Structure formats: structure tokens, C-alpha cells
């Protein structure tokens with residue numbers, strides 16, 4: 001049975017009651033701010049969720065209060081444990097089939113471990129606060145080929161291209177020196193070479209959606225939510241349903 005936190009619990013090394021409680025309270029109240037900026041109706045949605053995402057992403061990209069709208073949480077899970085891990089990444093491409101992110105797929109990266117455990121499912125969560133909008137994506141991951149990844153790799157700053165070679169992402173390091181030494185070694189290896197091949201352990205992963213949700217914050221937490229679910233029986237291939245907030 002769960003119970004309320006014990007005020008005698010130690011928080012941050014001190015005996016304290018709840019160290020954080022209703023932190024979004026404004027104006028001396030404990031009440032969270034209301035979402036009042038917009039609303040979402042079924043009639044505003046197009047039949048293809050990727051096209052709908054592109055419209056919402058454009059609104060976020062045009063909004064000066066939404067810097068880096070491409071910032072997204074990628075969640076993956078390992079088999080057979082089911083243990084979930086989530087981390088921020090950047091969306092780098094949207095195409096007709098899905099959302100592409102770039103990362104390290106070596107032995108130590110958590111997302112790589114989850115993918116190679118045989119679990120191809122992933123989720124992406126975007127939050128555009130100034131627009132009071134969330135977009136959720138659930139789908140299967142598919143690795144881009146080296147040739148496809150090379151196209152994006154080539155536009156990265158040289159330091160980032162070197163870094164991709166040098167970093168065994170999420171491996172324990174003895175100290176910062178160890179990383180810097182690896183960077184020097186890679187710089188030496190590619191000295192005088194403009195074109196650097198993309199490492200085989202680094203590249204793009206496309207999340208191909210099977211479900212997507214568009215969420216617009218509303219007053220009193222009575223938000224507007226619409227979920228697209230892949231369904232070949234429906235014209236356009238996607239079923240669209242309003243969800244309770």
C-alpha cells in the first residue's frame with residue numbers, strides 16, 4: 001500500500017517534510033498555471049499525422065519563445081527486463097515515413113543496448129511549452145544505412161564529426177583526459193582530410209510511427225487530445241480519436 005511521504009524522511013541529507021510540493025504555484029498560491037493559449041478540434045486535423053506534425057513543428061519553429069523545438073525525449077526499453085530509459089535527443093529529419101535522430105549505436109549506449117536486445121519499439125515526446133502543446137510518437141525503430149547517415153554526418157561541424165569517432169558513448173571513463181586523448185588520436189588519423197567517413201557505430205535511426213498524439217493544453221486540465229492509430233481499414237490509413245484528458 002502506498003502512503004504519503006513521511007515528514008521524517010531525509011531529503012537532500014536533511015530531515016525535512018516534502019522538499020518539493022506543488023512547485024508550479026504562482027502568486028503565492030499552490031495552484032498550477034492554467035493552459036489557455038489554444039484549442040484543438042477534429043476539423044483542424046489532416047488525415048496524415050506526419051503532415052500534422054510538420055504543421056505543428058512549423059508553428060513551434062516560427063515561435064521565438066520556443067527555441068530548439070527539435071529537442072525531444074527518446075524512450076526505449078530493454079528486453080527481457082522491460083527496464084525503460086529515456087534521454088533528450090535532437091530530431092534531425094522528418095520524412096514521409098518517420099522521425100530521424102542521430103546517435104551512437106555502439107556497445108555502451110543505452111538506446112543501442114535496448115535496440116539490440118530485440119526491442120524495436122521507441123517513443124518520442126515533444127513539449128512546446130509556449131504553445132502549450134505536446135506531441136507523442138510511438139513506433140518501431142529502423143537503422144539508416146551508412147550512406148544515408150553520411151549525408152547528415154557531412155553537414156556536422158568537424159569537431160562533432162571527430163567527436164563521434166572519439167566517444168564510446170556511455171562507456172565509463174577514467175577521467176576527462178582519456179576522452180581528450182582519444183580526440184587527439186582521431187584528429188591525427190584524419191589530419192588534412194576534409195571528407196571523414198561516418199563511423200559504422202554512429203548514425204541515423206528512424207522512428208516509424210504506429211501511433212501519434214497531438215495534445216493542446218486547456219483550462220482546468222481539460223485538455224484537447226487526438227490520437228492517430230495506424231489502421232489499414234480506415235481511408236488514409238490512420239484512425240483518429242479524441243481522448244479524455
Ligand SMILES: Cc1cc2nc3c(=O)[nH]c(=O)nc-3n(C[C@H](O)[C@H](O)[C@H](O)COP(=O)(O)O)c2cc1C
Nearest residue numbers: 071087088089090102103104108109110111112170
Ligand atoms: C538537449 C540535448 C540534446 C541531445 N541530443 C542528442 C542527440 O541528438 N544524439 C545523442 O546521441 N545524444 C544526444 N544528447 C545526449 C543524450 O541525452 C544522452 O546523454 C546520450 O545519447 C547517451 O544516452 P544513452 O546511453 O541512454 O543512449 C542530447 C542531450 C541533450 C541534453
